[in-house]
Amino acid sequence: MRLDKYLSQRLGVPRSESRRLAARGSVTVDGIICKKADTQLDEHTAAVCVDGRPLAGQYQQFVYIMLNKPEGVVSATRDGRDTTVTDLVAGDYPRRQLFPAGRLDKTSTGFVLLTDDGALAHDILAPGRHVEKEYLVTLDTPLTPEMSAGFAAGVTLADGQRLAPALAEPAGGDPCRVRVVLRQGVYHQIKRMFGVYGAGVNALHRCGIGGVALDAALAPGAYRELTEQEVETLRAAARR
Numbered sequence: 001m002r003l004d005k006y007l008s009q010r011l012g013v014p015r016s017e018s019r020r021l022a023a024r025g026s027v028t029v030d031g032i033i034c035k036k037a038d039t040q041l042d043e044h045t046a047a048v049c050v051d052g053r054p055l056a057g058q059y060q061q062f063v064y065i066m067l068n069k070p071e072g073v074v075s076a077t078r079d080g081r082d083t084t085v086t087d088l089v090a091g092d093y094p095r096r097q098l099f100p101a102g103r104l105d106k107t108s109t110g111f112v113l114l115t116d117d118g119a120l121a122h123d124i125l126a127p128g129r130h131v132e133k134e135y136l137v138t139l140d141t142p143l144t145p146e147m148s149a150g151f152a153a154g155v156t157l158a159d160g161q162r163l164a165p166a167l168a169e170p171a172g173g174d175p176c177r178v179r180v181v182l183r184q185g186v187y188h189q190i191k192r193m194f195g196v197y198g199a200g201v202n203a204l205h206r207c208g209i210g211g212v213a214l215d216a217a218l219a220p221g222a223y224r225e226l227t228e229q230e231v232e233t234l235r236a237a238a239r240r
């Protein structure tokens, strides 16, 4: 691979910038200053440094970020008023066009997947793919067997929309705490589903997407990249 292409991929900068870096003598290949942008190198074995610092990690075509969304942050890329989920990570990914693959309400918390892989996001969100999303919900009233049975059969919303079967089971401890698993993504879905039974939602936390659990070590507002294994798990869930 040409040096300027290699630098552009690894650093996420335009080729012109890579050529400038090389021309000013900032780049070494296997310990030797290399000013020629068209130098050919083996991208698997070459030791390339910029200003003495080795380039870390492999070039990633796409990034996949697990964010623990705090309350009050909106699931959007841009918003005139509120902080968005992409605002929270933008400092670390200035050149990536990241977007949330699926939304959480402003008042909800938990797992938001941020990525620039449009194909995977589409597959996760596509209604026909049925990727599971898991939530921990706190109701203003205890969960009843009627609610659980209604979720299992498929709730009909107040506007007549018939939803796919879903799971609502006691989360243990407090009878108002409920584990909900959905395979659909309808606006305000959980709040509207419980609303059919006259129950209000006091708190809603997404703890898993497609078999990938939100990392318990992530405080609200914290994020990390998914491991390769987690990306593979998501891909498999979206393929099913």
Ligand code: URA
Pocket: 103, 104, 105, 106, 108, 187, 188, 189, 190, 191, 192, 204
């Ligand atoms: N259902 C809701 O009502 N709100 C969310 O944020 C997610 C699912």
